[in-house]
Amino acid sequence: MSFTETFFNGRVMLKYLPDILSGVVVTIELALLIIVTGIAAGLALALLRSLGVRPLNWLIIFIVDLFRSLPPLVIIVLIYFGLPSVNLSPSGFVSTWLSLAFVLMAFSEEIFWAGITSVARGQWEAARSTGLSFGQTLMSVVLPQAFRLTIPPLTNRTIAITKGTALGTVVAVTEILGQASSAVSNSYNPSPLMMGAAAYLVLFLPVVVAGRWIETRFAWKR
Amino acid sequence: MEALIQTFFNPGIIVAAWPIVRAGLWNTVLLSLIVVPLGLLGGLILALLASVKTPAVRWPLMAWVDFFRAFPPLVLLILLFAGLPFAGLELGGFACVAVAFFLNTGAYYGEILRAGIDSVPAGQVEAARSTGLSRLQAMAYVVLPQAVRNVLPDLLSNTLEVVKLTSLGSVVAVPELLYQARQAQSITYNPTPIVVAAVIYFLMLWPVVRLLSRLENRALAGR
Numbered sequence: 001m002s003f004t005e006t007f008f009n010g011r012v013m014l015k016y017l018p019d020i021l022s023g024v025v026v027t028i029e030l031a032l033l034i035i036v037t038g039i040a041a042g043l044a045l046a047l048l049r050s051l052g053v054r055p056l057n058w059l060i061i062f063i064v065d066l067f068r069s070l071p072p073l074v075i076i077v078l079i080y081f082g083l084p085s086v087n088l089s090p091s092g093f094v095s096t097w098l099s100l101a102f103v104l105m106a107f108s109e110e111i112f113w114a115g116i117t118s119v120a121r122g123q124w125e126a127a128r129s130t131g132l133s134f135g136q137t138l139m140s141v142v143l144p145q146a147f148r149l150t151i152p153p154l155t156n157r158t159i160a161i162t163k164g165t166a167l168g169t170v171v172a173v174t175e176i177l178g179q180a181s182s183a184v185s186n187s188y189n190p191s192p193l194m195m196g197a198a199a200y201l202v203l204f205l206p207v208v209v210a211g212r213w214i215e216t217r218f219a220w221k222r
Numbered sequence: 223m224e225a226l227i228q229t230f231f232n233p234g235i236i237v238a239a240w241p242i243v244r245a246g247l248w249n250t251v252l253l254s255l256i257v258v259p260l261g262l263l264g265g266l267i268l269a270l271l272a273s274v275k276t277p278a279v280r281w282p283l284m285a286w287v288d289f290f291r292a293f294p295p296l297v298l299l300i301l302l303f304a305g306l307p308f309a310g311l312e313l314g315g316f317a318c319v320a321v322a323f324f325l326n327t328g329a330y331y332g333e334i335l336r337a338g339i340d341s342v343p344a345g346q347v348e349a350a351r352s353t354g355l356s357r358l359q360a361m362a363y364v365v366l367p368q369a370v371r372n373v374l375p376d377l378l379s380n381t382l383e384v385v386k387l388t389s390l391g392s393v394v395a396v397p398e399l400l401y402q403a404r405q406a407q408s409i410t411y412n413p414t415p416i417v418v419a420a421v422i423y424f425l426m427l428w429p430v431v432r433l434l435s436r437l438e439n440r441a442l443a444g445r
Contacts, residue, residue, distance in 0.1 A: 006308050065435075069427035071386035073393075074400055074420050081404075082413035085229045114438060159291075160383075166294035170393060177297055181304065190305040197293070197301055204292035212288070 012191040016183040020195045023179035026093075027203065030175060031162045033097050038104025039158070045105065046112035050138065060109070067106035072164050075099040080171040092171035100164050107157045115146030152215045159211055163204060176200060232414045239406035239415040246402025247422055253398055254385045257323040261384055264328020269335035270361070290329035296390055298322045303394045315394035327384045334376045338369030375437040382430050386423070399423065 049060050067075070080095040090098065119142045127137040169178040180196030272283055290298075302318040313321070342365045350360035370377065392401035403419035 003309070007305070065428060065431050066424060068431045069382075069386075069424050070420055071389040071400070071423060073389045074416070074423060077400065077404065078413070078416050078420055081407065082230065082416060085413050086226070110435070110438070117439070163292075163294040166296040169296065169300075177294070177300060181300065184304055190308040193301055193305050197297060200294060200297055201289070201292055204294075205288060208288050208292045 007190055007194055009189055009191040012183075012187050012189045013195055016179075016187065016192045016195065019179045019183055020176060020192065020199055023174060023176035023196070024199050024203070026173065027165050027175040027199075030093065030097060030165045030168065030173070034100045034104060034162060034165070035158055037097075038101040038161070039108050039154070041101065041105040042108025043112050045109040046116060047138070049109070049113055050116055064106040064109050067102050068110070072099055072103050072161070073167050073170065075102065076167055076171055092168055092173040095171050096165065096168035096173050100161055100167075103164070104158065104161045107161065108154060111150045111153050111157065112146065115150040116142060118149055119145050148218060151218045155211045155214050159204070159207055162207075163200075166200075229412065230414060230417050232412055235410050235412050235414040236418060239403075239410060239418065242402050242406040242409075243399070243415055243418055243422070246397060246399040246419070249397050249402070250385075250388055250399040253319070253388045253391060253396065257320060257327070257388060258381055258384055260320060260324045261327030261331050264324045265331025265333075265335050268328060268332030269339055272332070272336045273339055273361070287329045287332055290325050291333075293326070295322060295326045295387060296393065298326055299390055299394060315391065315396045318394055319388075319391045319396055323384065323387070327380070327387070330380050330383075331377070334373050334380060335369065337376075338373035339365055341372045342368045375434060378430065378437070379434055382427060382434065385427065389423075 045060050045064070049057050076095050076099040079090060079099055080092060083090055083095075123141055123145075124137060127141040128134075132140065165173075165175055166177045168175050169181060172178065176196045176199050180192045183192035184190055268283065268287065271279055274280075299318055299322040302313060302322055303315065306313060306318075346364055346368070347360050350364040351357070355363065388398055389400040391398045392404065395401065397405075399419050399422060400416075403415040406415035407413055
């Protein structure tokens, strides 16, 4: 068989196209869930940390450090294979979602916190002295400035962690890579894998290029 | 509580699984010692190419970097591991990990080093060249040392990600820490070995995370 017939076999590709497309849907669902919950949780932790309660801050720092130092695949495996022992059996989808959301939470907390602390102390004092409450100062003075600083690193992290949805394959999530792998073993032909690879490029290449643009657009002027 | 300890921190199982997990730990250390320099090498090649500022080099290079940044590393790894044999090329799990890391982490290291090289003022190169150093010498002795120092936190942060990424080796049967822990888990029918592996990863990488956190804060304070 020729190279094209092996790696880009039209008949095989046509047959497994619906599987790959359903994988694309799962990947997008998983990615959106991770992004929304992970960033929301990260922001919530950063806001909690700005209250300045010592023991609470130590706990937050520990949680953040924990999820920054554990490999995402280890967390996924731990949740998926570990929790059934205590009669909780999260699906592969839920395990992957929770794990990557925790990881994104940790990284985005660090980024939001860096943004909040970058706003000079005097800004807080000035805002409070004009009669704004703590919450008002945070919402109208500090966060708008902090967000601008956080956008480039947050975009890059989010892309990197969202790509981790492919790890779901290990715990039988039927996302793109999972669909492609099982199609390869059913058809004895690598064409579905090439389709899967193409699907990832179609999904993520625009995001990476947009990330590059955002990085220059929001770059901190030195 | 007692039941939880028996399930997740079972002392008997820790003792039984330790030789298996320890072998995995050494392999993870070894694997990291191989793939980190490999990724750095890939990144250095890309960054040096990027310092040639002609469009004919710049655009293909940017496309190359974006291509590998868009590709999930696991997909790349599976592509090499499950796809190449159809072309009559069987690399084995370890070699696949090495090639995939060279391509994937090389792209990330490349972007960081490129930013570092760009951060060194042009006057430095001109001054170095005017003292009689060749282009290559100016790059190696004047630009690169400053470039690396300027982006050291980013390099360290990426290296942390690379070490964490070695856990992907478990998918293609490289007997690193996660793979060994899962073997031990399937022998003992108990998740304790995976918890042990997680604790090892944490103890190994926590100091790096702490250091990074400090470096990032200092960079912010210095602004």
